[in-house]
Amino acid sequence: MSNIFLSKFLSEKYGRKIFICDETKNPTGSHKDHSFGVWLEKIKEEGNIKDSVISSSGNAAASAAYFARQFGLLLHIFVSEKISKEKLEKIRFFADGGVGNILPFRRGGLRQQSEGGVVIGNNNHPGSPPAGGFATPPSKGGDSDIEIKLVARPKFEAAKAVKENDWLLLRSSINDDALLGYEFLAKELDVINPKTIFIPSSSGTLAAGLAKFLKSKPAFHLVQTTKVNTLVKNFDQDFVPEEKSLADAIVDLIGQRRPQAEEIITSSGGFGWVINNKEIESARAELKEAGIECSYTSALGLAGMKKAVEKNFEVREPIVIIVT
Secondary structure (H helix, E strand, O other), X not given: OOOEEEOHHHHHHHOOOEEXXXXXXXXXXXXXXXXXXXXXXXXXXXXXXXXXXXXXOOHXXXXXXXXXXXXXXEEEEEEEOOOOHHHHHHHHHHHOOOOOOOOOOOOOXXXXXXXXXXXXXXXXXXXXXXXXXXXXXXXXXXOOEEEEEEEOOHXXXXXXXXXXXXXXXXXOOOOHHHHOOHHHHHHHHHOOOOOEEEEEOOOOHHHHHHHHHOOOOOEEEEEEEOOOOOOOOOOOOOOOOOOOXXXXXXXXXXXXXXXXXXXXXXXXXXXXXXXXXXXHHHHHHHHHHOOOOOXXXXXXXXXXXXXXXXXXXXXXOOEEEEEO
């Protein structure tokens, strides 16, 4: 599912061996597909869950909708009344049966490697998927029913619906089934044996999943923003808070996985970085120069690496920057 490659542009610019893990090539365009692909497949196979509920700022809802459609599950999605038109259209696209970049994988899917040992895809869909986003015509999956509700308080309304109806809450920050799908990504990353990994983080679920399954045991660097830095505020304190952040998918103010995230960072010899809007813009521009189109949130990993280098933090190679 992933597209992992050595970035010649960034490696030459920083004089370090830098790999990009471009998760925007997944079916709905984010790393969430690893999580929800396996999680919802497990729910389908177990067959004891009638309805599931999710509240999301965008990517999680889109991914859950895509795989609920694939596996014929019932899903209720709560999103903010203030959600952007672009994000809402994306969620509706997948809820209506739209198909993204590539088809979903199954647990235990095989991997394909290039001659140099770099993972370039899975055996069913090798290489980089075609650019252009959601180009494939919509196709219906199983007998799923997906409902989207715009509300003032998505998390509150989702929790209320769970309590009233005994539905399953799909909240990755509190359910470790959300980690299972990252085993596939960890196996791909282990091929290049990374020593340092930079991860844009909101709830910390991606970091928790990789820490659980990676055999190479790199130093983990979690990257957040000057607006939301719940997981890393005990590490990087060299920043000025900002009321708004370009990386608007970093939203978790509660931090259920904060103790876990802090343990992952500390035990691995990594760090937590806080990035401002100017640094985010700079990193996104560099990724574009490197041939990678991504959101501001997805650029946080590179921004974190740049700050670590500027602060003379030891960053061992090979380095992996995850573009979420």
